[in-house]
Amino acid sequence: MYKLLSIVVPRFQxxxxxxxxxxxSISNQVGIDFRQLEVIVVTDGGGAEPLDGDLLCxxxxxxxxxxxxxxxxxxxxxxxxxxxxxxxxxxCCDADDxxxxxxxxxxxxxxxxxxxxxxxxxxxxxxxxxxxxxxxxKTIQPAACWMHGxxxxxxxxxxxxxxxxxxxxxxxxxxxxxxxxxxxENLRYLQVPTYLWKCNxxxxxxxxxxAYVYEKHPEYVQAVTLAFHDIFRVRPELIPDxxxxxxxxxxxxxxxxxxxxxxxxxxLDNAEQAFAEYIRPxxxxxxxxxxxxxxxxxxxxxxxxxPFVESExxxxxxxxxxxxxxxxx
Numbered sequence: 216m217y218k219l220l221s222i223v224v225p226r227f228q229x230x231x232x233x234x235x236x237x238x239x240s241i242s243n244q245v246g247i248d249f250r251q252l253e254v255i256v257v258t259d260g261g262g263a264e265p266l267d268g269d270l271l272c273x274x275x276x277x278x279x280x281x282x283x284x285x286x287x288x289x290x291x292x293x294x295x296x297x298x299x300x301x302x303x304x305x306x307c308c309d310a311d312d313x314x315x316x317x318x319x320x321x322x323x324x325x326x327x328x329x330x331x332x333x334x335x336x337x338x339x340x341x342x343x344x345x346x347x348x349x350x351x352x353k354t355i356q357p358a359a360c361w362m363h364g365x366x367x368x369x370x371x372x373x374x375x376x377x378x379x380x381x382x383x384x385x386x387x388x389x390x391x392x393x394x395x396x397x398x399x400e401n402l403r404y405l406q407v408p409t410y411l412w413k414c415n416x417x418x419x420x421x422x423x424x425x426a427y428v429y430e431k432h433p434e435y436v437q438a439v440t441l442a443f444h445d446i447f448r449v450r451p452e453l454i455p456d457x458x459x460x461x462x463x464x465x466x467x468x469x470x471x472x473x474x475x476x477x478x479x480x481x482x483l484d485n486a487e488q489a490f491a492e493y494i495r496p497x498x499x500x501x502x503x504x505x506x507x508x509x510x511x512x513x514x515x516x517x518x519x520x521x522p523f524v525e526s527e528x529x530x531x532x533x534x535x536x537x538x539x540x541x542x543x544x
Contacts, residue, residue, distance in 0.1 A: 218277075219251035220324060221302030221369070225292035226258045229310040231270050236413070240313040242274040246321030253277045255296040256310075260286030290379030290387030293362075297372065297379075305369050307362040312413050315340055315364075319409035323366045326405050333371040333399040339363040339410035354408055359396060360389045360435075364410035367395065375449075380441070385434035393442030397453050429474070429482040433489030436465070440493040458500040459509055463516040465490050466529050471520060491536040498538050 222241060226234070234256075241254060254276050256266065265280050281295060293307055304327060306320075314320065327335045339361070341353045355361075372378075375398050379387050396402060439461060447454050468474075469490070474483050501509075513529070527535070 216301065218253050218302040219248070220253070220304045220306060220320065221296070221300035222252070222254045223293050223296040223300065223305060223307045224254060224256045224310050225289045225296075225307075226256055226263060226310045227260070227286065228263050230263065231266060233311050234266070235270070236313040237308055237310060238270070238274045238276065238278075240411075241320075242276055243317050244314070244320045245317050247324065249276070252320075253279060253300070253302060255279045255281065255300060257292040257296050258282045259288070259292040260284060287381065288384035288387065290383055290391070291381050294379040294381075297369070300369060303369060305367040305372065307365070308410070309363075309412075311415050312363070313411050315408045315411045322405065322407050323364075323409055326403060327366055327368070330403055331401055332366070332403040333368050333401045334395050335366040335403045335405055336396075337364040337366075337405040337410070338408040339412055340408045341412045342414040344414045350414070355412075356406075357404060359392045360386070361412075362388045362392070363412055364408070365392070371395075371399065383434075383438060383441070385431045386438035389435060390438040390442045393439055394445050397442075397446045397450060397457075429479050429486070432469075432482070432486040436486070436489045436493045440497070443497060454497070455500045455504055456508065456512070458494070458497045459504050459512045460516065462494065462501050462533075463513050463529070465494075466532055467516050467520050470523070470525060470527075470532075472523060487536055491538050495538055501533075 224234075224237065238254070241252075256278060258265070258280070260283050265282075266278065271278055279299075281299075283292060283295060289309075297305055304324065306323070308314075323335060323337060326332065336357050338357070339355050341355055343351045343353055345351075355363075372395070375394075377391065377394050377398065379391055383390055443454060443457065443461075446457075469483060469486055473479070474486075
């Protein structure tokens with residue numbers, strides 16, 4: 216039986232207690248027909264037991280449970296669910312997060328049905344907890360590196376062969392969203408928060424004082440440039456502006472003061488080496504770009520970061536990394 220919505224939840228070691236906020240937030244939605252909703256929980260090689268029947272009776276949802284014998288990461292787990300989903304739309308949720316409000320699903324589905332959106336992007340809210348245990352909430356507007364609060368029309372994903380790669384364990388969201396946002400003919404933005412990214416200090420991206428940001432930047436660059444390759448095969452005209460923006464983003468990011476802390480020198484070296492390696496096949500798009508486009512992109516990215524004194528120009532940086540083969544315009 217076909218459904219209107221499939222909610223995809225990858226799970227590793229999260230317990231029923233960990234998952235209860237998410238499942239209850241789905242169960243408490245208003246303005247939707249629950250007969251048209253399914254939840255697909257994919258246990259990705261972890262030691263977690265199947266969800267108990269008593270819990271499923273309490274939340275009163277159509278929950279399908281799948282177990283992958285080998286841990287492959289969130290991307291392959293999500294793809295396993297998407298492949299068997301019967302919903303017209305796909306919404307991905309992490310097992311330890313929750314929907315933001317009781318109208319989150321109604322807001323997303325109503326807009327998607329009324330507009331025919333291929334991809335509907337909404338705001339999400341990040342829960343932040345300081346060292347004293349105080350909690351605050353920050354609204355995050357459209358970000359291309361998180362699956363939070365994004366609704367996909369399944370047929371759009373299938374017809375464009377947009378999939379999570381089996382061998383991409385880190386920054387799989389950046390790849391998937393990069394391709395989807397580029398190929399969507401009807402891309403919509405809903406300026407309403409629909410998803411709560413709960414504070415979990417032991418999550419991959421938050422543990423060890425957010426070390427993931429620095430350790431895994433090479434994988435981020437790899438994921439984004441992999442998306443560039445796949446976009447180029449279908450929509451080559453979209454690549455030049457994306458390359459210009461990505462070069463500027465990395466220049467300013469990797470010149471932030473936090474990257475120059477002594478304990479992060481190895482991370483910075485690895486990040487720059489990876490950037491040079493993965494962006495080199497696309498470098499000609501940068502130095503062949505219209506100077507006005509380059510200047511506008513540079514200023515836009517520069518405005519997004521805190522003020523700092525640049526230790527080298529972008530031209531000097533690119534030459535130091537051996538990326539450019541001729542003088543910039």
